Amino acid sequence: MNIGRLRGGYCVYWTGADGKRTRRQLAARSRKEAESEALEVYRATTYASRPKDPTVAEIWEEYREDLGDKPTATTMGYTGKAVLPHFGHLRPEDITKATCLSYAELRKNAGRAQGSVHTELGHLKSALLFAENTRMIDRAPKIWRPEKPQTDKRILNPGEARALIEAAIEPHIQLALILLLGTGARVGAVLDLTWDRVDFERGAINLRLNDGATRKGRAVVPMNASTRAALTVAHAVALSDYVIEWAGGPVGSIRKGISGAVQRAKIGHVRIHDLRHTAAVTMLSNGIPLEKVSQVLGHSNTSVTFSTYGRYLPEHMQDAVNVLDFMSLKTGR
Known part of the structure; x- marks a missing residue:
């Protein structure tokens, strides 16, 4: 939403999700008045067709439409198949703790993992908060959901990481592994990376996207020696704008290629995301401050x-437990 000048006064204009541009004349005679009036005009125009006293199903679809082409919108198309039959007909004020717990129990009995149920109810929570923030409803209800389970993380030692890289047959898989382990990036960030965001002069890799399509944090990461060397070779023979490419085009998935490398390296079960965990734990265990590790990983805070x-x-707690060594401490009676 933007404020401009029109016929000697002010106007508000915006571009909708459908690409259509809308403009409305304002009565305001000062910039400050225009800012206040513009918001009311925008809401009145944009939300005029919104349902009054909406159901969860109506809110869910409104939120998905607002997300546009973000990955979460696609994911909610799947989670909605489970959530909406249980909650869709309800008004937000009808949601209670019992409603949420009964849903969790039903999903558990259907064989769904606790983490999946946590995600499904998390999407419901996000949709209702969106409704509150955009004034569809006065207040979003509390959503009770099971704890997110702690997943076991496979951390590769340096020898295993090196063996995995060397076991990659395809050049683009090997380059992807070097980037994943050398930057701590998520696989989506590596596959999205284009050469215009690789700065050889500064020795930096910009994993961020300017379109805001991702909700996960991404960072600008310096190159280490191995990463620079691999990128230099790849850049010299590049056939497209994408760093990870196959036959001159972007790559949609490297799961099969990495799975093959894991098998050839004979290092046991390894998931792609374990490479990010490996990078994080390796940095921390080598004494890199938490703040720096957080920046490399693109986390919002430490x-x-x-x-x-x-x-x-556990070593960061060593000094704390040392004072509990009552057999060694000399203390008075």
């Missing part, structure tokens, strides 16, 4: 990094 990886670093 508390996210600590809650995810703190349990892999």
